[in-house]
């Protein structure tokens with residue numbers, strides 16, 4: 001909605017994924033994730049665990065996407081979702097749906113036209129906690 005590019009990523013346990021959204025060039029976040037999951041459908045990092053190295057791997061890939069965007073080189077992960085299975089040491093790329101088809105945000109007839117605050121489970125971990 002702000003017409004700003006961003007890299008979206010998520011990690012849980014030994015799995016991670018990322019994609020890059022460039023407005024008007026590929027699918028937006030809502031094109032891919034049509035509905036927010038119910039509040040307690042996704043475990044928090046405290047419940048499921050996050051491997052620190054996964055944050056380093058996926059975060060570095062996000063930084064690389066930013067460098068490629070800024071410098072205009074390479075192929076961004078626009079329209080593709082990169083997944084990494086840390087247990088198997090395998091990367092996969094999934095082709096995402098085209099931009100705008102039935103999307104509540106970027107289609108010709110959007111139904112979501114302003115930001116929405118969703119109530120989601122929060123990570124309960126605080127620095128210094130074990």
Ligand SMILES: [Zn+2]
Nearest residue numbers: 028031103106
């Ligand atoms: Zn969209």
